[in-house]
Amino acid sequence: xxxxxNLDPTxxxxxxxxxxxxxxxxxxxxxxxxxxxxxxxxxSLIGQIETTRRVPTRDFSERADAALGTDGLFSRLVGxxxxxxxxxxxxxxxxxxxxxxxxxxxxxxxxxxxxxTEEYARALLGVDQPGKVDEMVAARLDRQRILHxxxxxxxxxxxxxxxxxxxxxxxxxxxxxxxxxxEFSDSPWVKVQVLPFSVGQHTGMMGSFNLLRFxxxxxxxxxxxxxxxxxxxxxxxxxERSFGYARLQATAxxxxxxxxxxxxxxxxxxxxxxWSDRSTVA
Numbered sequence: 066x067x068x069x070x071n072l073d074p075t076x077x078x079x080x081x082x083x084x085x086x087x088x089x090x091x092x093x094x095x096x097x098x099x100x101x102x103x104x105x106x107x108x109s110l111i112g113q114i115e116t117t118r119r120v121p122t123r124d125f126s127e128r129a130d131a132a133l134g135t136d137g138l139f140s141r142l143v144g145x146x147x148x149x150x151x152x153x154x155x156x157x158x159x160x161x162x163x164x165x166x167x168x169x170x171x172x173x174x175x176x177x178x179x180x181x182t183e184e185y186a187r188a189l190l191g192v193d194q195p196g197k198v199d200e201m202v203a204a205r206l207d208r209q210r211i212l213h214x215x216x217x218x219x220x221x222x223x224x225x226x227x228x229x230x231x232x233x234x235x236x237x238x239x240x241x242x243x244x245x246x247x248e249f250s251d252s253p254w255v256k257v258q259v260l261p262f263s264v265g266q267h268t269g270m271m272g273s274f275n276l277l278r279f280x281x282x283x284x285x286x287x288x289x290x291x292x293x294x295x296x297x298x299x300x301x302x303x304x305e306r307s308f309g310y311a312r313l314q315a316t317a318x319x320x321x322x323x324x325x326x327x328x329x330x331x332x333x334x335x336x337x338x339x340w341s342d343r344s345t346v347a
Contacts, residue, residue, distance in 0.1 A: 072084050072087075072115075072116065072117070077117075077149060078142065078145040078146045078148075078149045079117050079120065079146050079149060079150075080117055081142065082114070082121060082139070082142050082143070082146050083114055083115045083116060083117050084115075085138065085139070085142065086111070086114060086115050086121075086129065086139070087115045089133045089135055089138075090111070090115075090133065093133055093134075096108065097109075097111040097112050097115070098111075100129075100132060100133075103132045104125070104128035104129060104131075104132050105128070106125065120146060120147070120150060120199070120200040120203060121139070121143055121146060122143070122203060123140070123143050123144075123147075123207065125139075125143075126139035126140045126142070126143040127139075127140050143207075144207065147200075147203055147204040147207040148160070148204060148207070150197070150200040150201060150203065150204040151201070151204050151205075152292075154292070154293045154294050155289075155294055157294075157296060158275075158287050158289075158294050158296055159208060161277055161285055161287075161296070162179075162208065162211070162275075162277065163208070163211055164279060164282075165218050165277040165278060165279055166218050166219065166278060166279055166280050167218060167219045167220075167221075167277070167278035168218050168219070168220045168221070168275065168276070168277055168278075169221050169222075169275065169276040169277075169278075169310050170220070170221070170222045170223070170273075170274075170275045170276075171222075171223045171224075171225075171260075171269045171273055171274055171275075171310060171313055172222065172223070172224050172225065172228055172273045173225045173227065173228070173269060173270075173272060173273045174225070174227060174228060174231065174273065175189060175228060175231070175233070176224065176228055176242060176246070177222045177224070178205055178208060178209075179208060179209050179211070179212060179220060180209075180222060180245065180246060180249065180255070180257070181205065181209075181242065181245075182238070182241050182242050182245050183202060183206060184234055184237075184238045184241055184242070185233055185234055185238055185239075185241070185242040186201075186202050186205045186206065187202050187234070188233050188234030188235075188238055189233055189234075190202055190205070212254070212255065217254050218254070219254050219255075220254060220255045220256070221255075221256045221258075221314070222255070222256070222257050222258070223257075223258045223259075223260055223269070223310075223313045223314060223317050224257065224258070224259050224260065225259075225260050225269070226259055226260060226261045226262050226326070227262075229243065229259065229326070229327060229330045229334075230330065230334065236334075236335045237335075239331075239334075239335045240331055240335040240336070243327050243328075243330060243331040243335065244331065246327055247324060247327055247328065247331075250320065250324050256320050257320065257323055257327075258314060258317035258318055258319070258320055258323045259317060259318050259322075259323040259326050259327065260313060260316060260317040260318075261317075261318060261326070264316050264317075267312070267313065267316060268309040268312050268313060269309070269313050272288065272289075272290075273288075273289065274286065274287065274288045274289075274306060274310075275287040276303070276306060276307060276310060283298040283300075283303075284298065284303045284307070285297070285298050285303075286298075286299070286302050286303055286306050
């Protein structure tokens with residue numbers, strides 16, 4: 066447990082957030098319990114955030130700003146705090162992803178992070194680090210805020226059919242996740258295609274990858290393994306992977322036919338009918 070008297074605000078974004086929360090609370094003459102009453106939480110939660118034992122949410126930060134009159138300080142800091150909860154090797158990619166104007170993603174095993182539901186992300190992230198799942202889920206969901214900007218990036222995602230069939234978190238979670246994918250069918254800036262098993266061998270069989278494009282910088286290629294990520298702007302790599310991605314798009318089902326397949330899988334594989342009565346989806 067961090068000692069609030071010895072908290073070093075330079076140690077991390079989370080330490081700085083806790084230090085600033087305590088400083089502004091005390092300057093306002095409020096106890097932890099009094100501030101908790103104002104922003105509808107417990108004084109214990111205030112103490113845990115001040116001592117870095119809990120990670121603040123964006124909602125908490127907005128309420129703290131309103132209660133303490135801090136002119137958006139905590140709402141600005143919380144983005145840094147949540148990003149710091151991502152794996153160190155992933156943080157550079159997350160920073161570039163937030164700046165990209167066009168994102169192309171191929172996912173062979175799981176739904177792309179920007180399109181995941183909270184329940185799907187929780188089940189996925191809880192496998193390896195159950196003790197940090199709340200913080201990691203909050204960080205993943207915060208990444209998705211770029212889709213709701215006034216000028217969001219254009220996002221094109223190709224998913225292997227395996228992504229639809231690999232059950233993550235149980236049938237209800239999968240049904241909710243596939244329903245989320247269907248919601249994007251009306252989005253002008255997010256498109257989803259499914260690469261069916263029937264295509265056989267394809268250029269994405271070596272693994273998932275992303276391509277990022279920017280208004281004011283070179284394109285980036287990102288490849289992720291189990292515990293590290295590789296990002297490069299090498300022109301030859303960008304050329305080869307861009308062509309490979311175009312081939313995936315051309316081979317995949319159209320966005321409209323992808324909607325039909327996602328709908329069928331959602332109803333037949335993850336619907337309400339008993340296991341014994343459900344048709345098997347190939």
